[in-house]
Amino acid sequence: MNRARLIRVARGQAPADLVLSEATVLNVFTGRMEVADIAIVDGYIAGVGNYRTTPAVDRRELRGMYVAPTWIDAHIHVESSMLAPPAFARVAVPHGTGAVVTDPHEIANVLGIDGIALMMSLSAQLPMDFFYTLSSCVPATPFETSGAKLTDLDLERLIDHPHVVGLGELMNFPGVLNTDQAVMDKVDLAHAHRKLIDGHAPTLSGRDLNAYVAAGISTDHESISAAEALEKLGRGMWVFLREGSSEHNLDDLLPIVDAHTMSRCCFATDDRHGDEIARYGHINYSAFRAIRGGLDPMWAMRMGTLNPALCYGLTGRGAVAPGYVADLQILSDLDEGLLEPTAVYKAGQLVAMAGRVTVEIPEPRIPPEALQTVRFRRPVRPRDFAVKAPHADATVRVINVIEGQIVTVASEAHLPAIGDELGVDLAQDVLKLGVFERHTGDIGHFVGFVRGFGLQRGAIASSVAHDSHNIIVVGARSSDMAAAVNAVADLQGGVAVVADGHVLASLALPLAGLMSLGDADLVTRALVACLAAARDQLGCKLANPLMTLSFLALPVVPELKITDRGLFDIARFGHVPLFTDGLPPVV
Numbered sequence: 001m002n003r004a005r006l007i008r009v010a011r012g013q014a015p016a017d018l019v020l021s022e023a024t025v026l027n028v029f030t031g032r033m034e035v036a037d038i039a040i041v042d043g044y045i046a047g048v049g050n051y052r053t054t055p056a057v058d059r060r061e062l063r064g065m066y067v068a069p070t071w072i073d074a075h076i077h078v079e080s081s082m083l084a085p086p087a088f089a090r091v092a093v094p095h096g097t098g099a100v101v102t103d104p105h106e107i108a109n110v111l112g113i114d115g116i117a118l119m120m121s122l123s124a125q126l127p128m129d130f131f132y133t134l135s136s137c138v139p140a141t142p143f144e145t146s147g148a149k150l151t152d153l154d155l156e157r158l159i160d161h162p163h164v165v166g167l168g169e170l171m172n173f174p175g176v177l178n179t180d181q182a183v184m185d186k187v188d189l190a191h192a193h194r195k196l197i198d199g200h201a202p203t204l205s206g207r208d209l210n211a212y213v214a215a216g217i218s219t220d221h222e223s224i225s226a227a228e229a230l231e232k233l234g235r236g237m238w239v240f241l242r243e244g245s246s247e248h249n250l251d252d253l254l255p256i257v258d259a260h261t262m263s264r265c266c267f268a269t270d271d272r273h274g275d276e277i278a279r280y281g282h283i284n285y286s287a288f289r290a291i292r293g294g295l296d297p298m299w300a301m302r303m304g305t306l307n308p309a310l311c312y313g314l315t316g317r318g319a320v321a322p323g324y325v326a327d328l329q330i331l332s333d334l335d336e337g338l339l340e341p342t343a344v345y346k347a348g349q350l351v352a353m354a355g356r357v358t359v360e361i362p363e364p365r366i367p368p369e370a371l372q373t374v375r376f377r378r379p380v381r382p383r384d385f386a387v388k389a390p391h392a393d394a395t396v397r398v399i400n401v402i403e404g405q406i407v408t409v410a411s412e413a414h415l416p417a418i419g420d421e422l423g424v425d426l427a428q429d430v431l432k433l434g435v436f437e438r439h440t441g442d443i444g445h446f447v448g449f450v451r452g453f454g455l456q457r458g459a460i461a462s463s464v465a466h467d468s469h470n471i472i473v474v475g476a477r478s479s480d481m482a483a484a485v486n487a488v489a490d491l492q493g494g495v496a497v498v499a500d501g502h503v504l505a506s507l508a509l510p511l512a513g514l515m516s517l518g519d520a521d522l523v524t525r526a527l528v529a530c531l532a533a534a535r536d537q538l539g540c541k542l543a544n545p546l547m548t549l550s551f552l553a554l555p556v557v558p559e560l561k562i563t564d565r566g567l568f569d570i571a572r573f574g575h576v577p578l579f580t581d582g583l584p585p586v587v
Helices: 003-010 085-095 105-111 113-122 152-156 173-177 181-192 206-214 226-234 250-256 274-280 283-292 297-303 306-312 478-490 520-537 545-550
Strands: 016-027 032-041 044-049 056-061 066-069 071-076 097-102 129-134 164-170 196-199 217-220 238-242 265-268 328-331 343-346 349-353 395-401 408-414 430-436 445-451 459-462 471-475 494-499 502-508 560-563 566-569 574-576
Touching: 003 032, 003 044, 016 328, 071 238, 071 265, 071 283, 071 306, 085 097, 085 113, 085 274, 085 283, 085 343, 085 349, 085 520, 105 113, 113 129, 152 181, 164 173, 164 181, 173 181, 173 206, 181 196, 226 238, 226 250, 238 250, 250 283, 265 283, 265 297, 265 306, 274 520, 283 297, 297 306, 395 560, 408 445, 408 560, 430 478, 430 560, 445 560, 445 566, 459 478, 459 545, 471 478, 471 545, 478 494, 478 502, 494 520, 502 520, 520 545
Parallel strands: 016 056, 016 066, 071 097, 097 129, 129 164, 164 196, 196 217, 217 238, 238 265, 395 445
Antiparallel strands: 016 032, 032 044, 066 328, 328 343, 343 349, 395 408, 430 445, 430 471, 459 471, 459 494, 494 502, 560 566, 566 574
């Protein structure tokens, strides 16, 4: 920043690069609107007021139009969009997104610290800013097989990077509560470098919540009820209202936002597929949903702009004000549509108009080792899915999925036996669910049962399986489940929908088994085909079975989950037997 030049332009003593004239400025500091000119120089706002006579290289009349700061996603895993950063920017910027705070722990669980560095490299020189929190839980727990392990010494290599703003979500909250040394080393690293610490503490309450916050953890995006979110706000945390592809918490949390709490609330997507961003929007969609739910539009604007900037110390961002980066969006109407901007500016440069990026975005350069991350030494076989009952009257634990949530409910089921093996029970909507380790090549695996998908035939497999990202598969027949897992392995990661041994639809995600090498249109077409095949040909009753499936392997979220090493009960924070009588399955 040339501050001397900025001051001269602000006083009208030097020409501006750009003046936006007679715009209605949305002031997120006061919650008011004002008609004013905006003078911009060197990518910064010099002044907001009367600059009608100020010389400018470019002047654009915006009478009747609204100018607002661009949106900031307070917490996202860009990898969950299934798009590499350049493709993500191409789809998010036209919706008014100017920055994201991203935790790259998906790719970190596959490629370690090199994966984080790769994401940083891929996100440089794009028409939006990517700020990073360094992944704190790789692996998420010691109860699964991950592709990498990150210590505080690994994270120290990147902690002072100018785009690193914090320590990523501390999902291992039992480790914090029990002062586990490895966890505390990372907490101490963040404090030593004055970095914010993101939280991840579903259902945590009372003294345990006090202890978690006392460790210096500042944010939470996992609240699923207003009461939970209010308690966390009352203990000094920032609360993020999350609206992702399978995590729909915004409506439930909206009642907590009032004149007292609004300044500590932000919007976040956490995990949102790229096709949904392309079709419905990004943070603008969350703000629109909140406004439709009764939230004051200026509060919604502040929660999506200034608040995340304040939360993460993003100085000079999130507002239309002197000295702030000129990251701006132009809106034609605040009452209609989905708050879709007609134009988006990044540092004073026009980067999107009418729903399309107007600047060149380079294609990603990816090292070969990031494209070969499924290391099976042999194909998966139908007999790998055999579950042998210890006796004739066997009862198994079953994971019950909840539409629109990543939490699950533990239940039980009596299942039919064919010989000494248990089968699925379509009448009870109980299917087999398997996880196959992909990082070492040993193909360690575990098979359990799940309720809620509604499949009548076939199988769905994916290498997106939070957080260790092994291959997860759900199905009604073992042969189709094996075919689906092998199809994903052949793609070097991705999604496959199979019936009667045939691949009905698939999506290749070769970048760490998580992201496509194509753009949002390619991913959208493939995802739509996969979801249609799951719904129309397999009978799936979930709106987004792929996102739901991906979270069934996340053992830090209640209640019952599955890893390559067994069923995981978060209340016990350990594995539990598949059979409820406590006997392990006979192998």
